[in-house]
Structures are given as C-alpha cells and as structure tokens.
Amino acid sequence: MEGKKFGITLGDPCGIGPEITLKALHAKMEYQKSALLFGTRSLLEYYNSLLGYEMRFNTIKKIEEWDDSAINVYDPHPVDISQIQVGVVTSLGGTIAFESVRAAIEFALRKDISSVVTAPLNKEALHLAGFPYAGHTEIFGAFTKGERYAMLLYSEKLKVIHVSTHVSLRKACDLCKKSRVLEVIHLAHETLKKIGYENPRIAVAGLNPHAGENGIFGDEEIKEIIPAIEEAKAEGLNVSGPIPPDTVFLKALQGSWDIVVAMYHDQGHIPLKMLSFESGVNITVGLDVIRTSVDHGTAFDIAGTLKASEKSLLKAIEIGEKL
Incomplete structure (x- = not known):
C-alpha cells in the first residue's frame, strides 16, 4: 500500500477470519509491513503454528508502538486460546468481533490507518453479546460520519x-x-x-x-x-x-x-x-471511513480445518487501496 497503514479486523474469532487473514498476509508478504490486525493475538499465534508459518507479532495500543519488523496487532479483549470455541456461536466471539471493529474505526478516524478491511462476524454472536446491530454496515453507520x-x-x-x-x-x-x-x-x-x-x-x-x-x-x-x-x-x-x-x-x-x-x-x-x-x-x-470486506460469512462449519480461501480478503485489501 505504498507505506500506508491499513486495518484488518479478524471478525468472529470462532470463525475463519483469523485463518484467512494469515493466509492473505502469507500470500502477499508486502502487506505484512502495512497491516494492523484487530483481534485476538493468542488465536493468531495458534493459526500461525497450525499453518506452519513463522510470522512474528507485535502487540500495540497506539500507532507510535509500530514495529516494522513484525505483524502489528491491536488486541481489544485479550483471552487465552482455551477460551475460544472454534466453530461455535458464542457471546465471547460476538464481544471480541464488535470490540475489534470499534477499535479499528477509532484508528481510522484518527487517520492512523487509511482504511479498514473486515473479516466476517456472526450476527447471532453479536446479538448474544448484547450488540443489536445487523452487521458491519450498520456498525460503521453508527460510529462513523456520513x-x-x-x-x-x-x-x-x-x-x-x-x-x-x-x-x-x-x-x-x-x-x-x-x-x-x-x-x-x-x-x-x-x-x-x-x-x-x-x-x-x-x-x-x-x-x-x-x-x-x-x-x-x-x-x-x-x-x-x-x-x-x-x-x-x-x-x-x-x-x-x-x-x-x-x-x-x-x-x-x-x-x-x-x-x-x-x-x-x-x-x-x-x-x-x-x-x-x-x-x-x-x-x-x-462514510468518512473506507471499509471493504469479504463477501462471505464466518463459515463455522470449516473453521479450524484450514480449508478456507483467502481470495476474497485479498481482493478486499486491493479495492480498499483503490478507494
């Protein structure tokens, strides 16, 4: 992205979002230097090992803590991997997904990142967690301007x-x-x-x-x-x-x-x-925040099986760059 930083929200941690995000960053390694991931770091470590990658992560709270030699992560709700039920609709999954999107919006509004790319969240999990939004579009509509x-x-x-x-x-x-x-x-x-x-x-x-x-x-x-x-x-x-x-x-x-x-x-x-x-x-x-997303769901049925495709996510990053 020619030096511009952009955000990727991992979506529902119980779905395929973390997997396809790492696959996308592995397929286009140049994105590793400019992507800020919003989601659960322990889950990224888990899929990093499962996929056989050797990516290194750096957790930040503000953009000044950026490390060019690692993949930077903002973890809004840190939990141990044992708390994540892969492939299951949970209120914890809804909470993490929502807090990740809210954090990404805040970074974008401050111009710390140029755009936000979202991996899929689950509307049922979102509602279980007490966030009555129909999906990403409505969350962005509520917390950005336009x-x-x-x-x-x-x-x-x-x-x-x-x-x-x-x-x-x-x-x-x-x-x-x-x-x-x-x-x-x-x-x-x-x-x-x-x-x-x-x-x-x-x-x-x-x-x-x-x-x-x-x-x-x-x-x-x-x-x-x-x-x-x-x-x-x-x-x-x-x-x-x-x-x-x-x-x-x-x-x-x-x-x-x-x-x-x-x-x-x-x-x-x-x-x-x-x-x-x-x-x-x-x-x-x-809206005043550029947001692109995959056009598929959380795919709980194949979460954790390493079968998910990163193609839509790569395209979402590309279109976000054009916009």
Whole structure:
C-alpha cells in the first residue's frame, strides 16, 4: 500500500477470519509491513503454528508502538486460546468481533490507518453479546460520519449497490422511496468514479416482477423509482431503468452497464454470489471511513480445518487501496 497503514479486523474469532487473514498476509508478504490486525493475538499465534508459518507479532495500543519488523496487532479483549470455541456461536466471539471493529474505526478516524478491511462476524454472536446491530454496515453507520451510506458488492464480473440490506422483505418494500433510490444512485456514481470509471453506466432494477408492468404488479416503480431516475438523469448521470429484475443482472454481466442498483438484499446478493463467491468484495460507501470486506460469512462449519480461501480478503485489501 505504498507505506500506508491499513486495518484488518479478524471478525468472529470462532470463525475463519483469523485463518484467512494469515493466509492473505502469507500470500502477499508486502502487506505484512502495512497491516494492523484487530483481534485476538493468542488465536493468531495458534493459526500461525497450525499453518506452519513463522510470522512474528507485535502487540500495540497506539500507532507510535509500530514495529516494522513484525505483524502489528491491536488486541481489544485479550483471552487465552482455551477460551475460544472454534466453530461455535458464542457471546465471547460476538464481544471480541464488535470490540475489534470499534477499535479499528477509532484508528481510522484518527487517520492512523487509511482504511479498514473486515473479516466476517456472526450476527447471532453479536446479538448474544448484547450488540443489536445487523452487521458491519450498520456498525460503521453508527460510529462513523456520513449523511448517507450503502452496501456495494464488487466483483470483476458484476457490481451491485443496495437500496436496503438487513431488513425484512416487507420492510424493504416500505424503504423503497424516491429519496433513498436517488442517494444510492449518487453513491454508485461517486464510488465508481473513485475507482476509475470516467462515466459510470448505472442500471436501476425494479422492485416488482417485470418492474411493475406499468402498475399491474405494483406501483413503487411509478411513484418512487422512476422519479428518482428522472432526477438523476436531469443532473447528468448516466442512468437507465427501472429494468425488470429478472434480466438486469444478465444484461449488466454482458456489458450493458457498470453497476446495478438493487432494491433489497437478496435481489443483489444472489446473482453476485453465484458469479463471484470467492472473489466478491463488500464495500460500505458514503462514510468518512473506507471499509471493504469479504463477501462471505464466518463459515463455522470449516473453521479450524484450514480449508478456507483467502481470495476474497485479498481482493478486499486491493479495492480498499483503490478507494
């Protein structure tokens, strides 16, 4: 990262986060000099031995304690390895995951690190620990600044940004409002411009089957989505839609657009995960802290087996650098 320090949160310690983090740092050793890990040091020592690596760790409390000859770690909740139940949902796992994210945000807000890359946490563990957040996106939304933010899934094949994410499908329909659709169109445009797209081509998916079929299958397109698109076009943005949800992703994949505005979580996640499960990246856009993440879960079923892939994490670090 050309001398810039960045953070990696290890996610839920009972999942695959610590394993894929060490694998990523082993695969790209240049990252070892600039990555600050947030999580349980005893667990890093455990996986370091299990993987047969010879990495050396340095625990810090402030950035001035940085050691260029080691991998630097901020451990917000030190515990012995015997307290970690690998592969199990626990309140301790939720506590460590949350405190790691909060610490990384504080370092980023102080400009000690340039961005935060997050390994997966578990929402059930988070809630068991008493932290009622739906996920990383909502934690970053609560503790950083930004009038508007959204979840953007990034892969080489397909890019999707969401009007709503971790809410019920019923609520997602209620959240489909002109103002929100318009701000997500803006966030899509701004983010792709930062990444290097000169004139991002944005497709907006419909909410209803056939994009409502002129009101036959629902009127959200007529009342909320089309007015947002028209306003964005009047501002000079390259926007199309609403496009029927059953065809918009295929057309984007074929090159018609650079990004799709999806109306709700599964509408955007299903096509992207089908195409790029191992290399997709989750980005929280619109905030004053740059955050990228793997686009997969804690995978408790394979935690500790050394089968987890670090590909998505490596891509998340790369995109964080571009942003």
